[in-house]
Amino acid sequence: MATTETTGSTVPRRQLGRYLRDLRNRQKIPVKRAAEMLEWSEAKIWRIETGQTSLRSLDVEAMCRLYAAPPDLTQALMGLAKETKARGWWHAYGDVIPENFDVYLGLEEAASSLAWYEPELVPGLLQTGDYARSIIRADKPGVDAEEIDRRVQLRIERQALIRRTAAPLALRVVVNESIVRRPVGGREMMAAQLDALADVAGLPNVRLRVVPFNTGLHHGLMTGPFVILRFPANGDGSDSEPPTVYVDGYTGDLYLDKPAEVIQYAEAFEAIWSAALDETTSSTLIRASVKELSGR
DSSP: OOOOOOSSOSHHHHHHHHHHHHHHHHTTOOHHHHHHHHTOOHHHHHHHHTTOSOOOHHHHHHHHHHTTOOHHHHHHHHHHHTTTTOSSEEEETTSSSOTTSOHHHHHHHHOSEEEEEESSSOOGGGOOHHHHHHHHHHHOTTSOHHHHHHHHHHHHHHTHHHHOSSSOOEEEEEEEHHHHHOOTTOHHHHHHHHHHHHHHTTSTTEEEEEEOGGGOSOTHHHHOSEEEEEOOBOTTSSBSSOOEEEEEOSSEEEEEOSHHHHHHHHHHHHHHHHHSOOHHHHHHHHHHHHHHHHTO
């Protein structure tokens, strides 16, 4: 009997399985038919699609060929397969996985809730198009206008997760007051961004708090920015996927899913949350900054 792999980070395996399952479903190929054509067992397909086993890049290539995956996606998934045996996972940009293949987005889309701490910039899920364009242009000075537009559009499309009718993403966000005070893109643009931030904070599935300057030392100053992703529960109440901590770095992304690591970040988030202003006072602070920036 095949054994399920338990060592190493599960993130690359889970993401690879998610993409391969989606590709198979788009081609309307049943698991039984895929197994027959690949000369594998149905159980092997199931283990792959649920991220329970590592996979050779040649096997991924065979699956992508069967599922009519485009060449660029095939290459990205083959690169992802090479990471499925890693014990911990640091995904360096432009390494075996192309930079334009965003591993994090698949996790975000599958998540049921996020706990997000950001000290310097408005979280991507809450950015306006103009704010996002300013950030992306500054971060990628050599990228052409068409690519910037594509990245901005992708960032805006992600926000549908918060407003979808069925099971909208539950979001708890803590930002530092420096985000509210820093006029990214100019006063008018920032006023519009803060207006949008206050509006989305009024949604029933979103809770937003601000850590004011006068709080002094708090846990966020040690942790830096991070996101804790949690996933829908199975019918028996167990996690469908392990909670995962995502840390966005300048040259790559860090994914942590060992229980002790997740607990440490969860405790840090609760400490930051407690140090912040409550939601009502935070909203008042944001609205006051809008008035200051816009001169209303």
